[in-house]
Amino acid sequence: MNRDLTTGRPESVLWRFCMPLFGSVIFQQLYNIADSLVAGKFIGENALAAVGNSYEITLIFIAIAFGCNIGCSVIVSQYFGAKDLKRVKTAISTSLIASGVLCAALMLLGILFCSPMLRLINTPAEVFADSKLYLDIYILSLPFVFFYNISTGIFSAMGDSKTPFIFLAASSLTNIGMDIWFVAGFNMGVAGVAWATLICQGVSCVLALVVVMKRVGKLQVKEKAPLFSARILKKLALIAVPSMLQQSFISVGNIIIQGVINSFGAGVMAGYSAAVKLNNLVITSFTTIGNGISNYSAQNLGAGKTDRIKAGARAGLKMVWLLCVPLVLLYFFAGKVFLGLFMTSPSAQAMDTGIVFLRILSPFYFVVSAKLVADGVLRGTSLMGKFMFSTFTDLILRVVLAIILSRTALGSTGIWCAWPVGWTIAAIMSVVFYAISYEKKS
Helix, strand or coil, X not given: CCCCCXXXXXXXXXXXXXXXXXXXXXXXXXXXXXXXXXXXXXXXXHHHHHHHHHHHXXXXXXXXXXXXXXXXXXXXXXXXXXXXXXXXXXXXXXXXXXXXXXXXXXXXXXXXXXXXXXHHCCCCHXXXXXXXHHHHHHHHCHHHHHHHHHHHHHHHHCCCCHHXXXXXXXXXXXXXXXXXXXXXXXXXXXXXXXXXXXXXXXXXXHHHHHHHHHHHHCCCCCCCCCCXXXXXXXXXXXXHHHHHHHHHHHHHXXXXXXXXXXXXXXXXXHHHHHHHHHHHHHHHHHXXXXXXXXXXXXXXXXXXXXXXXXHHHHHHHHHHHHHHHHHHHHHHHHHHHHHCCCCCCCCHHHXXXXXXXXXXXXXXXXXXXXXXXXXXXXXXXXXXXXXXXXXXXXXXXXXXXXXXXXXXXXXXXXHHHHHHHHHHXXXXXXHHHXXXXXXXXX
């Protein structure tokens, strides 16, 4: 159901809109968590390392699809807030066409360059074959990844966060069952994990597209909307491309860091693979709430109600900090329990690596969540330059410090110490940019 985010008490509106988004990202992350969980439990530590190793490369594709999501979501939100339904339709069809072309190009690049990328990050010989197999199957799922992201962007732009939540909940739970069935029942190994994910993503994508097309078809316009607009594509690109670059460079940075981690062996790789899934669950959740704040800000900007944006930012900050409290406590004090979900009889090195990673990073969730709320407003109000500057600062600091500190007596622990430094400095920058930019717009 479409929802106008420009009316009603800002805090209540944002809570009702963002909570299903938070639930959606939990289930979205279950796709990758399920892959690692089943690989670690039913196949072995090397399989867990292979899936985790491949995951860093899949994040590049996900980053570009996510950029398409953000571009479509922000521009459609602005038109929807302005009640310009003709341009809403054209923006949606333009997004779908452009994303389809981009997806085809990425599939070709993925087929050609996945093996060289695995070698580039020093993938150990014992996990190389499984890593490549997982990636080869994942590339076939890219159309589903892209068009599902566009669909969820459209839902969010029109104020509907519940429909994608329902799709994701059903498909993610099904994915867990299929992972176990293909691996434990059919003994398909890492291939079973990848095929199960592809099938479930495909079903959810098709269902989402069908509902989106029906929803868009009901929008009443006085004259037929063009299927494609170069002008709107440019506006989409101004939001999408910086978001793609931001997410892609983060993924490239993570691949560089993965290469540093791989030099410490399969034990550290497995521990990191399990811990980073737990960490990404939190960060992606906060990012998704930030995206909700982007939709809220964009609709209100389109409606000319910039006074509501500041109240929305405060409500968003309260929301993420309330979520931080239980997450920090669970990861810091009960990290071993959660890590145990991914590994059967893990080596001491793997378990110790995961525990140290979570204990170093989790207290700083309060910091990075504040950055992601500020980033949400910056994106929603099209202030992409400031958003990218703080994000790249975070990335560069984390990569450089990870390389430097890993060569000290800290060893692999030095890699994890780089995260809080990058988060803290970038958070300060994003919050300052938000405060300055908002005052100008108010």
